[in-house]
Amino acid sequence: MRDHTPTPDLVTEHPERIHGYAYGTDEAADSPLTMEDLDRLKAAVWLTGDDERALRDAAEILADQADDMVTAYRARLGDQPWLRAYSGHPDGTPNPEYGAATKPRFDRWIIDACTRPLDQDWLNYQHEIGLRHTRMKKNATDDADSLDHIPMRYLLAFTAVVITTARDYLGAKGASPEQVDRMHSAFTKSVMLHVTVWTRPYVGPDAW
Ligand code: HEM
DSSP: OOOOOHHHHHHHGGGGGGGGGGTSSSTSSSOOOOHHHHHHHHHHTTOOHHHHHHHHHHHOOOOOOOHHHHHHHHHHHHHHHHHHHGGOOOOOOHHHHHHHHHOOOOOOHHHHHHHOSHHHHHHHHHHHHHHTTTTTTTTTTTTTSSSSSOHHHHHHHHHHHHHHHHHHHHHTTTTOHHHHHHHHHHHHHHHHHHHHHHHHGGGTTTTT
C-alpha cells in the first residue's frame, strides 16, 4: 500500500454541520482526566507511533465505509431485544428519528478514532461520548424519547463486535494481509482506548 497522509477533508469535512457533534467546542464536557492519565493509558493499551501511522492508513480505507459499518452495528444491536431497547422509545417501539439523529456522529467517530490527535479536545469529547451513553446525558443531544442509560456491560461487550468486524472492511480495498493485520491491530488498540475512557463516567474515580 502506498504511504500517504490522510486527505485533510477526512478530518475537517464540515463536521460542524453534524447536529450535536461538539468535538473541540465548549459544548463538550470537561474531561476529569489529565494528559498524564492519557499518556499512561496510551502506554497501557500499547499504542505506538507505528499504530498511529497505521490508523491514518485505515482512515483512508474506512472513510467511505463508515456508514456501512455503523449500519451493520445497528443491525446487530437490532437483532437483540435487550440491546435494541436503548435505541427505541421507552415503550419498546422503534424510534427511527433518534437513530437518524445519532448516526452521522457515530459515522464520524470511525474516522475520528483513526485521525484525531490524542489531546485535550480528544479527552473532552471522549468524556462527552461516555456521558451520552449514561443517564447523565443520553437523549439530551437530540431531545430523544428513549431509555436513559446504556448498561456498561453492554458497552464493553459490544466492543468485540466493533473490533472483529473491522477486519473485513480494512481488507476490502486490496491491502495486503500484512497491512490488514497492522491496521487491525492499531484499530483494536484505538477502540479499546476510546471505550476505556468512555467508562469513566460510569465508575467513580477510585474504582476507575
Ligand atoms: C464499543 C461499543 C460502542 C461504540 C464504539 C459506540 C459508539 C457510539 C458513538 C460514537 C456514538 C455517538 C456519540 C456522539 O454523540 O458523538 C454513540 C451513541 C449512542 N450509542 Fe453507542 N457505542 C457502543 C455501544 C453501544 C451499545 C451497546 C448501545 C446500545 C445497546 C449503544 C447505543 C447508543 C445510543 C442510543 C447512542 C445515542 C446516545 C445519545 O442519546 O446521545 N452504543 N455510540
